Amino acid sequence: xxxxxxxxxxxxxxxxxxxxxxCTYTATGYPSLFWYVQYPGEGLQLLLKATKADDKxxxxxxxxxxxxxxxxxxxxxxxxxxxxxxxxxxxxSDRNDYKLSFxxxxxxxxxx
Amino acid sequence: DVKVTQSSxxxxxxxxxxxxxxxxxxxxxxxxxxxxxxPGLGLRLIYFSYDVxxxxxxxxxxxxxxxxxxxxxxxxxxxxxxxxxxxxYLCASSESGTGNSxxxxxxxTRLTVT
Numbered sequence: 001x002x003x004x005x006x007x008x009x010x011x012x013x014x015x016x017x018x019x020x021x022x023c024t025y026t027a028t029g030y031p032s033l034f035w036y037v038q039y040p041g042e043g044l045q046l047l048l049k050a051t052k053a054d055d056k057x058x059x060x061x062x063x064x065x066x067x068x069x070x071x072x073x074x075x076x077x078x079x080x081x082x083x084x085x086x087x088x089x090x091x092x093s094d095r096n097d098y099k100l101s102f103x104x105x106x107x108x109x110x111x112x
Numbered sequence: 113d114v115k116v117t118q119s120s121x122x123x124x125x126x127x128x129x130x131x132x133x134x135x136x137x138x139x140x141x142x143x144x145x146x147x148x149x150x151p152g153l154g155l156r157l158i159y160f161s162y163d164v165x166x167x168x169x170x171x172x173x174x175x176x177x178x179x180x181x182x183x184x185x186x187x188x189x190x191x192x193x194x195x196x197x198x199x200x201y202l203c204a205s206s207e208s209g210t211g212n213s214x215x216x217x218x219x220x221t222r223l224t225v226t
Contacts, residue, residue: 006120042220043219044204044217045218046216089154093152099160102147102154102156105155106179
């Protein structure tokens, strides 16, 4: 079945550092890809999404590009802030289904 | 903004108790979901519902049941709680249609079974 693999954490960075979280997927069809973020004590919220190959999702300075040839959807941010400390989840859904499959999550801590 | 409200933030129950987790959404979404979140495992789908009185099993339905009598409310039931059901439970909703619709999550219920 469809699945998502994302890099293990935890990741600890200094403010203004560059962040990359790797995500690769396995899917039989043409999935939509998502990044969700979970801030401490809260539920998950959508960070960005891409629905077809070569699409780039972006939000709050984060970007991810849907790469069909490498089955990847890596999350990047050029200059992180303390407020970006959170758990980040990569997820996919089949176009004909409304269920999401999630990766294990990556905990990111940004130090001042 | 879509609001998904889970009735309890923290619950402590004893082994063998029947446990109800309640979830309400206010945006008239057709789809509702229950996930559990465990460290290192991410989110795993327990049950979902795409319409009132409809339900489908997710990846880990054993030991759980659900009820959706009204469109806005989706309840998760642990018939006889066990210690391995200690976890964070997340409810979510989404619009009908294909997989492009994002999920909107509640803040979660942390259940401890002793």
